[in-house]
Amino acid sequence: MTTAAYQTTHLPANAGWLTRAEAWLDHKGKGAWIAAMVLGFIFFWPVGLGLLAYMIWSKRMFGKGCAQRKQHFQSHRHTAWAAMKPSGNMAFDSYKQETLRRLEQEQEAFESFLERLREAKDKSEFDEFMNEREKRAAASAKSVDEDA
Template identity: 50%
Template sequence: MDFAQKLDTYGRPAWIALTVLGFMAWWPLGLAVLAFSIGSGRMGCRSRRDFSDWQERGRDAFRSAFGGNFRRGFRPSGNAAFDDYREETLRRLEDEEREFATFLDRLRQAKDKAEFDQFMTERRNRPAQERPEPVNGTDN
């Protein structure tokens, strides 16, 4: 029976203990044990697909609890007029949320451009003695 199989009989706590001991002894050893235990699935981490499924489940739970994607979180009330009103209002709010996110992106880009333009202006207007010497000896 090899060492990994023996640790597998003790389960995840044994792998955690080995990882901690590896870090205490020499950090590259601990890092190697950690990478092996995660990569081989011994720590319960299976694959990226499983992680994305977990992420999606968490996102859905958050949305239903706090209202991100409202349509999936509500059951029909039995009143068709109210359900239509609610759907229309929630659709409008989701559209406004998307528009606001787009606005924030444009605002960030404008701020970045303004800062860059200010930097370039200051760089051009520096006195000649503060400018660095060209590497090849010619002036650009």
């Protein structure tokens, strides 16, 4: 897996373009942040000023923020990969494999439970809406009958 693909997999599914741009600039390093700031000043000065303020506020300008984050992501990737490698102990490896399989099944069961819960909530809200709509229609029909 490439580093860029790795970073995008650790972003939330609903990450906006701003979050993705920030992750991309962090991946490229401090030079990319400075280039973005300079381009911001060239094209529209408030953008450059905003980037400068953000870089100072988030400690990207004067700290080792980008490099530390990059190293942090790489160490997590190494840790995740090491956890998947066999240990050489067959008993432990089979236990680990069985535990992971059980956890995946539990996760699937929980996700399906949440889906059923959402569907039930949606159905109850829709039924409530339809009942209120029916009551309003009956009330308006009754008022029309009384007026006539």
